[in-house]
Amino acid sequence: MRSAQGGDAGQDMREIVLDTETTGLDANATDRVVEIGCVELINHIPSGQTYHVYINPERSMPRAAFDVHGLSDEFLKDKPKFREIGQEFARFIDGGRLVIHNAAFDVGFLNAEFARLGIPAIASDMVVDTLQLARRRHPAGPNSLDALCARYGINNSRRTRHGALLDAELLAEVYIELIGGKQAALFANDGNSGQSARGLGVSGRAPTRQRPTPLAERLTEAERETHSAFIGKMGDAAIWKLYEN
Numbered sequence: 001m002r003s004a005q006g007g008d009a010g011q012d013m014r015e016i017v018l019d020t021e022t023t024g025l026d027a028n029a030t031d032r033v034v035e036i037g038c039v040e041l042i043n044h045i046p047s048g049q050t051y052h053v054y055i056n057p058e059r060s061m062p063r064a065a066f067d068v069h070g071l072s073d074e075f076l077k078d079k080p081k082f083r084e085i086g087q088e089f090a091r092f093i094d095g096g097r098l099v100i101h102n103a104a105f106d107v108g109f110l111n112a113e114f115a116r117l118g119i120p121a122i123a124s125d126m127v128v129d130t131l132q133l134a135r136r137r138h139p140a141g142p143n144s145l146d147a148l149c150a151r152y153g154i155n156n157s158r159r160t161r162h163g164a165l166l167d168a169e170l171l172a173e174v175y176i177e178l179i180g181g182k183q184a185a186l187f188a189n190d191g192n193s194g195q196s197a198r199g200l201g202v203s204g205r206a207p208t209r210q211r212p213t214p215l216a217e218r219l220t221e222a223e224r225e226t227h228s229a230f231i232g233k234m235g236d237a238a239i240w241k242l243y244e245n
Helices: 063-069 082-093 103-117 130-137 145-151 164-178 181-185 221-232 239-243
Strands: 014-022 033-042 045-054 097-100 127-129
Touching: 014 063, 014 082, 014 103, 014 164, 033 082, 033 103, 033 164, 045 082, 045 164, 082 103, 097 103, 097 164, 103 127, 103 130, 127 130, 130 164, 145 164
Parallel strands: 014 097, 097 127
Antiparallel strands: 014 033, 033 045
């Protein structure tokens, strides 16, 4: 797969915030991917493009995995198999930098699935691990997705169970905060520097608010006259003359 875009002046940077759900923890055994969710960012701003699919793992769902994401054998039995969506998914992420929390887990599973189809593996230079970013920024932790949402005031009340697309949406907000917060996209190359995208953690600066009624004058007339007399002694070239009245 191609390396991620970005870095050249005038070139948009494409990133794919990605999450998966699986039947278990071992990509090298019999566990499989059952859900993929992706959110596209262009110059750190959500483009509106997403990718989401449920996948028939061609095996039964262990109870422990079901308790995490709630995807049952019955629900998944009529969903496409990975071999039916693999090429389409590979095209979607091609050329984009992948942003993943605990990336080794998801990349391990995706590369195992790609290997079964002869699709080139995801290269390490295409991946940003937000867990590693979080550990560097917040070494005392905790740095789970839920903990980072709480730290940055991101509403994750919908997250009663793990879900790939919802988790990718939340991670996109967390990622923007990790790389510098709301200032990250104020001067994006696509001309939308004033665009508000708070749904994914980016917003422009609000206009300065003016008082509807000016504050009352605090100087007395005597104080004003004394000040004017003092300024008058400085000569006509004094810079303070510019600020009189």
